[in-house]
Amino acid sequence: MKEALNNAKVVLAMKADGETIDKIEAFVRARGCDGARYKIDPSIGGGIIIYIGDKVYDGSVKGRLASVKRSV
Amino acid sequence: MIDVNAIGKNLREKIANINVAADKRPCGRILYSGDGVLKIAGLRDVKYNELLEIEGGYRALALNLEQDSVGAVLFEGDDKVSYGNLAFSTGETVHMRVGEELLGRVVDPLGEPLDGMGALTTEKMRPVEFPAPAIMDRGKVNKPLQTGILAIDSMIPIGRGQRELIIGDRQTGKTAIAVDTILNQKGEDVICIYVSIGQKASSLAKIVSTLRENGAMGYTCVVCSTADDAVPLQYLAPYSGCALAEYFMYQGKDVLIVYDDLSKHAVAYRTMSLLLKRPSGREAYPGDVFYLHSRLLERAAKLSEEKGGGSITALPIVETLAGDISAYIPTNVISITDGQIYLESELFNSGVRPAVNVGLSVSRVGGSAQCKAIRQISGQLRVSLAQYRELAIFMQFGSDLDAETQKTLSRGMKMTDTLKQRQYLNYSVREMIVLLLVSGSDLVDKIPEKKMITYNEGLLDYLRTNRADLLAEIDPNAGISEELRKKVLDAAEQYVNVTVGDDGVQDEEEHAEEGQGEEENFAKA
Numbered sequence: 201m202k203e204a205l206n207n208a209k210v211v212l213a214m215k216a217d218g219e220t221i222d223k224i225e226a227f228v229r230a231r232g233c234d235g236a237r238y239k240i241d242p243s244i245g246g247g248i249i250i251y252i253g254d255k256v257y258d259g260s261v262k263g264r265l266a267s268v269k270r271s272v
Numbered sequence: 273m274i275d276v277n278a279i280g281k282n283l284r285e286k287i288a289n290i291n292v293a294a295d296k297r298p299c300g301r302i303l304y305s306g307d308g309v310l311k312i313a314g315l316r317d318v319k320y321n322e323l324l325e326i327e328g329g330y331r332a333l334a335l336n337l338e339q340d341s342v343g344a345v346l347f348e349g350d351d352k353v354s355y356g357n358l359a360f361s362t363g364e365t366v367h368m369r370v371g372e373e374l375l376g377r378v379v380d381p382l383g384e385p386l387d388g389m390g391a392l393t394t395e396k397m398r399p400v401e402f403p404a405p406a407i408m409d410r411g412k413v414n415k416p417l418q419t420g421i422l423a424i425d426s427m428i429p430i431g432r433g434q435r436e437l438i439i440g441d442r443q444t445g446k447t448a449i450a451v452d453t454i455l456n457q458k459g460e461d462v463i464c465i466y467v468s469i470g471q472k473a474s475s476l477a478k479i480v481s482t483l484r485e486n487g488a489m490g491y492t493c494v495v496c497s498t499a500d501d502a503v504p505l506q507y508l509a510p511y512s513g514c515a516l517a518e519y520f521m522y523q524g525k526d527v528l529i530v531y532d533d534l535s536k537h538a539v540a541y542r543t544m545s546l547l548l549k550r551p552s553g554r555e556a557y558p559g560d561v562f563y564l565h566s567r568l569l570e571r572a573a574k575l576s577e578e579k580g581g582g583s584i585t586a587l588p589i590v591e592t593l594a595g596d597i598s599a600y601i602p603t604n605v606i607s608i609t610d611g612q613i614y615l616e617s618e619l620f621n622s623g624v625r626p627a628v629n630v631g632l633s634v635s636r637v638g639g640s641a642q643c644k645a646i647r648q649i650s651g652q653l654r655v656s657l658a659q660y661r662e663l664a665i666f667m668q669f670g671s672d673l674d675a676e677t678q679k680t681l682s683r684g685m686k687m688t689d690t691l692k693q694r695q696y697l698n699y700s701v702r703e704m705i706v707l708l709l710v711s712g713s714d715l716v717d718k719i720p721e722k723k724m725i726t727y728n729e730g731l732l733d734y735l736r737t738n739r740a741d742l743l744a745e746i747d748p749n750a751g752i753s754e755e756l757r758k759k760v761l762d763a764a765e766q767y768v769n770v771t772v773g774d775d776g777v778q779d780e781e782e783h784a785e786e787g788q789g790e791e792e793n794f795a796k797a
Contacts, residue, residue, distance in 0.1 A: 254298055254300055254315060255299060257296050263295070
């Protein structure tokens with residue numbers, strides 16, 4: 201579990217280019233992670249979800265739609 | 273006509289105000305899932321009793337907050353949640369849907385309808401856990417809650433805002449008393465809530481159909497958790513029911529709430545506590561099992577006039593094993609409530625129904641709320657019944673009894689018979705007064721011993737059809753004057769003369785006995 205908590209988990213809808221990967225790496229390292237594991241999951245629709253420790257940064261289309269649904 | 277444009281505009285405005293930027297949410301990961309219990313890592317900001325959202329749309333309740341994990345119980349989907357799934361905190365405790373709309377419905381402890389009569393549209397919510405009314409907000413219990421059962425209303429009166437425990441073995445008619453009380457609230461402006469905790473779905477279905485057939489669902493809501501529901505739902509059910517009751521109480525209304533039954537509730541809580549590895553105490557119940565019930569029953573109250581004067585009357589039910597009222601849960605709940613109605617299987621099997629043990633049943637606050645008229649005539653009832661029972665035990669040793677003893681015995685037997693009452697056959701206050709007056713008068717000596725119940729029912733029928741004016745003349749809130757008493761007894765005597773006359777052989781025997789009784793009266797005089 202320790203390994204899992206120390207590594208950020210990043211979910212993307214499709215393969216990202218090098219520049220984006222660099223940005224993501226910088227983002228997760230700034231928050232105390234050793235690195236990131238990547239997963240491609242088209243079902244999130246687009247955007248990105250980053251799991252770091254006990255926080256989720258949800259910037260996916262699916263997540264935003266869910267938050268719209270919650271507030272309407 | 274629905275205006276599509278208006279709806280569209282409304283939606284557009286709403287959506288425009290929503291912040292759809294990437295949001296940062298605290299989340300946890302499931303370390304352990306089994307028996308409906310979760311251990312979650314992370315979730316640093318979670319509160320006690322907070323509702324959690326588990327990946328896949330399942331709900332859980334956070335109950336154990338520990339140094340590096342959170343213990344939670346699942347409401348559903350315990351076979352689908354697995355190691356590594358995400359858990360989110362919602363920032364709010366469990367809420368129950370409330371509102372007038374719930375009357376006539378059967379809902380689960382989270383306010384979701386179970387009766388297939390369509391979704392609920394009410395948006396009003398109340399927290400399931402809520403502090404009890406403060407001391408200064410409370411008023412005095414001063415209005416009776418009529419159960420329609422003569423044995424209870426005459427000797428163990430219940431007031432609005434009281435907590436009266438119904439206790440007894442299985443199959444002694446505990447639920448029947450509660451259901452009868454709900455049925456008797458028809459037209460009384462009392463809202464009823466029946467909370468079933470871990471009951472068999474079949475018996476619950478029977479109760480719901482009874483309520484529906486008797487037209488009681490119009491003012492009743494059934495909050496239900498059946499035996500196969502997840503344990504946390506069974507644990508929540510009474511608190512949800514109480515939240516709904518509070519909604520009405522704070523509007524100034526009178527509410528009756530039945531918890532059927534709290535022993536199953538304690539068992540559900542024990543299951544949860546043991547699975548959460550909390551330390552166990554007597555009978556393996558956790559240390560806070562007393563607080564579990566005291567904080568629930570403390571929410572039943574009569575509010576002062578300044579606070580609207582509403583009330584919650586609670587009728588908790590507790591099942592005993594082999595009549596043992598000194599077990600852990602029964603003693604706890606007895607000490608919390610304002611009295612108990614004790615039902616005995618021995619009485620039940622010997623035909624005394626409702627099987628109320630008058631000696632062990634008490635009501636600690638209802639006396640001051642009792643109707644004046646009933647209080648006036650039932651004062652002697654308890655004492656004379658106790659005397660009869662003592663004598664009846666003594667009688668078993670010898671058959672040669674003097675006439676005086678025989679008469680006391682015969683009267684006692686008739687008194688006991690008067691208190692017998694069929695299920696769903698509730699008496700109004702005025703009818704109770706008539707029965708009490710008759711059973712305490714010399715008139716009973718004329719009635720054959722085994723005919724008392726039929727006689728009573730016949731008399732009430734007779735009065736309802738022929739002497740409605742007399743019934744209307746009785747004022748429950750005033751005393752019974754000597755004149756009125758005589759009028760009632762005269763009417764009853766008329767009925768006795770008509771019916772007993774038809775009785776043939778038994779009639780003659782009875783007359784002989786009656787003659788004896790009268791002689792004694794003369795001798796006494």
